[in-house]
Amino acid sequence: MSESSDEEFDGFSQNEVDAAAQRYNDRLAQIGIGELDVVDNENESENDFSDENEPLVVDEAGDRPAEADGWHENFNYYERGLPHIFLPRGNTGPTTVLDPDKEPVDFFSxxxxxxxxxxxxxxxxxxxxxxxxxxxxxxxxxxxxxxxxxxxxxxxxxxxxxxxxxxxxxxxxxxxxxxxxxxxxxxxxxxxxxxxxxxxxxxxxxxxxxxxxxxxxxxxxxxxxxxxxxxxxxxxxxxKRQLSVDEVMVPWKGRLSFKQYMPAKPTKWGIKMWAIAGS
Known part of the structure; x- marks a missing residue:
């Protein structure tokens, strides 16, 4: 990735990706877990998660920490803290790519x-x-x-x-x-x-x-x-790797024993479901 702020970001170089992968493996070894193991937070010492072990994230000028929100071109920003245990294998995204001229029913099918x-x-x-x-x-x-x-x-x-x-x-x-x-x-x-x-x-x-x-x-x-x-x-x-779990309300006002009323939601009556959302 270019260090100049005037150039458009074209993605991470292979060296940057390899370096991030190495940091991930080093972090796994540091806290003593395998590639597919689950972290036991209760048994980990506080030192394993201290700021000293996290890479310092700086802005493009290199003199102050990056903002805590928004998009960042610095790959290190996404590698802070605990390692990402979930790593998808192979290509991510849709497994079937239809031609642009297909109808909505083809996607539904x-x-x-x-x-x-x-x-x-x-x-x-x-x-x-x-x-x-x-x-x-x-x-x-x-x-x-x-x-x-x-x-x-x-x-x-x-x-x-x-x-x-x-x-x-x-x-x-x-x-x-x-x-x-x-x-x-x-x-x-x-x-x-x-x-x-x-x-x-x-x-x-x-x-x-x-x-x-x-x-x-x-x-x-x-x-x-x-x-x-x-x-x-x-x-x-x-x-992909960045996932979050969120609740979804399916509108319903009929007779149903597990129907819920959530006054703070735009859809107040319905069936609450949990969904995995990717970014």
Whole structure:
């Protein structure tokens, strides 16, 4: 990296990267841990984390400490204090790079894969057949197992309903000139949409653990789907080294035992989740 403040920063040189890696390894050896070990803060002496062991960070003029916030070109700034135990292996970032001319649905399909759609179809079909078998008088309409393309169309209409809001579901198939939205009837018939909505399922309800069971989970009905979606996200992105954990509120005001109210948040009612954020 050039020492002149007039030149644009073009990145760290290989020598600087190698020097930082050497400082990292030296720091690991200094506090007596291996490359993949976890630091036991309770057993480390205060001297191991004292300012004497941290590299001095100076500004470009070289006569005073750098500011404690903001971006810094000095690589040493990011090497202060404890070593970074997490070091990603290989390339970081998206594992699949699509062409610029791809549509939003192509990016969505990277995460919401055909395997997930097949799983939803499997559990929906299982539940539909059970309902028809157990309650034939209430389920007289013939049931046909949805295809992957049909399930995509169904989910697409669900998303579209969140954008084009109407007073009730049947209004989307209304032929009234004041209410009609022809796109819905072109994609799927109303009765078919209502039938899939009636049976849509994300788990095997016959195997659901009951309260008191060690395996009981309030998220059982969506847990498998949630885990599959999480695996897709893990497979599609390798995070960099700088990570933080933050809470996220998913808006929800319906009936739910673990719904939370957080008056200081912009979204006050909802489901609190934890997310890993990369910089």
């Amino acid at each position: 990277l995460l919401f894969t055909n395997a997930i759609l097949q799983y939803i179809i499997q559990e929906t079909d299982r539940y539909a057949n059970k309902q028809i078998r157990d309650h034939p008088d209430e389920n007289k309409s013939p049931w046909v197992t949805p295809t992957v393309e049909e399930m995509k169309a169904f989910l697409g209409l669900c998303f579209l309903m969140g954008i084009n809001v109407k007073p009730d579901i049947k209004s989307y198939w209304s032929t009234d000139v004041m209410l009609e939205t022809p796109y819905f009837s072109k994609v799927m018939k109303r009765d078919r949409y209502m039938q899939i909505m009636r049976y849509i399922h994300f788990s095997n309800s016959e195997q659901a653990p009951q309260p008191g069971d060690p395996n009981y989970s309030k998220l059982y009905k969506i847990e498998s789907l949630m885990n599959m979606f999480t695996d897709s996200m893990v497979n599609q992105y390798i995070p």
